[in-house]
Amino acid sequence: MRGITALSVVAALWMASAGTGTTAPSLTVLCGVDETWCAAMKTAYEAKSGLEISMTRKSTGEIFNQIRAEKAAPTVDVWWGGTGDTHLQAGSENLLEPYQPAHERDMLPWAQNFFAMSGGRSAGIYAGALGFAYNADLLRELKLPAPTCWKDLADTTYRGRIQSGNPSSSGTAFTTLATLVQLFGEDEAFRYLAALNRNIERYTTSGAAPVKAAARGKTLIGISFMHDAVTQKQAGFPLVIVAPCEGAGYEIGAVSIVKGARNLAEAKRFVDFALSPEGQGTGAASGQNQVPSNANSSLPSAAPDISMIKMVDYDFATFGSPDERSRLLHRFNAEIAATN
Numbered sequence: 214m215r216g217i218t219a220l221s222v223v224a225a226l227w228m229a230s231a232g233t234g235t236t237a238p239s240l241t242v243l244c245g246v247d248e249t250w251c252a253a254m255k256t257a258y259e260a261k262s263g264l265e266i267s268m269t270r271k272s273t274g275e276i277f278n279q280i281r282a283e284k285a286a287p288t289v290d291v292w293w294g295g296t297g298d299t300h301l302q303a304g305s306e307n308l309l310e311p312y313q314p315a316h317e318r319d320m321l322p323w324a325q326n327f328f329a330m331s332g333g334r335s336a337g338i339y340a341g342a343l344g345f346a347y348n349a350d351l352l353r354e355l356k357l358p359a360p361t362c363w364k365d366l367a368d369t370t371y372r373g374r375i376q377s378g379n380p381s382s383s384g385t386a387f388t389t390l391a392t393l394v395q396l397f398g399e400d401e402a403f404r405y406l407a408a409l410n411r412n413i414e415r416y417t418t419s420g421a422a423p424v425k426a427a428a429r430g431k432t433l434i435g436i437s438f439m440h441d442a443v444t445q446k447q448a449g450f451p452l453v454i455v456a457p458c459e460g461a462g463y464e465i466g467a468v469s470i471v472k473g474a475r476n477l478a479e480a481k482r483f484v485d486f487a488l489s490p491e492g493q494g495t496g497a498a499s500g501q502n503q504v505p506s507n508a509n510s511s512l513p514s515a516a517p518d519i520s521m522i523k524m525v526d527y528d529f530a531t532f533g534s535p536d537e538r539s540r541l542l543h544r545f546n547a548e549i550a551a552t553n
């Protein structure tokens with residue numbers, strides 16, 4: 214057995230059962246979740262499949278733009294993670310390959326609805342609520358009131374003390390924008406965003422960056438998915454997580470195969486793994502706290518209980534449309550980001 218690694222034995226068994234021959238093809242995955250989970254998934258799936266995976270973390274809007282730009286000659290096989298409305302937008306632009314995953318029948322109802330809405334091009338892998346979190350130590354030091362609502366964040370008391378993602382690159386921030394439009398109506402949401410903008414220290418490329426900055430006291434408040442904040446809190450940072458009083462937004466994170474994928478058969482196998490309890494378990498194992506979509510997956514013990522949170526009735530059909538995305542981003546860039 215000298216020289217034969219456990220990995221190569223697993224690979225041989227996997228390929229023999231799959232009848233794929235002796236050369237392990239590679240698979241290119243763009244990963245939209247936290248870097249830690251991207252790395253854990255790569256390790257887990259390489260061990261299972263014997264494939265060499267190219268796994269790169271990017272923000273959701275960046276992945277969408279890359280897949281769009283490479284439409285004529287795709288280099289990416291799978292888009293794993295990131296907010297589902299952006300996957301839906303890509304599906305509507307005919308950039309994704311329809312696929313019926315092996316575990317689709319085990320999906321929770323919200324994930325089955327999402328799959329149907331995508332026309333079978335994108336499968337829900339997790340759900341999570343969107344709110345914000347503040348650094349309790351810094352808040353006390355600054356003698357500031359604790360924010361509990363979206364509207365509080367626009368108060369002048371928090372001038373320069375909030376970070377949010379940039380919705381052009383970050384799926385988290387696009388979910389924030391869409392949530393505010395759904396809660397307040399579009400014009401009122403943009404008036405609110407203009408006031409909030411005066412308190413925004415900077416718009417980050419990635420959606421998890423604001424809450425990581427708040428955790429470390431580099432900013433006071435980060436707008437983010439609550440499960441990202443839970444992960445930071447579990448790491449020992451003094452964060453208080455807020456489900457805003459007006460209502461929280463939420464995401465369905467998704468996985469999709471890119472149309473024209475060079476490794477289609479392997480891409481399908483990866484999607485099956487991503488929807489299996491084993492694949493979904495790599496999230497909790499790497500400290501992630503999203504709610505998994507497979508009914509047979511275990512819920513991470515610290516995952517926010519989304520049934521207890523007042524949530525918007527998120528309109529994925531409208532906010533998953535490419536026209537709505539372009540229109541809202543254009544308006545945000547012209548009226549808000551340009552003045553920051």
Ligand code: PLP
Nearest residue numbers: 272273295296383384385419420
């Ligand atoms: N991190 C986590 C844990 C997420 O659940 C998501 C969304 O699916 C993201 C990051 C999205 O990242 P970004 O806002 O950078 O596109």
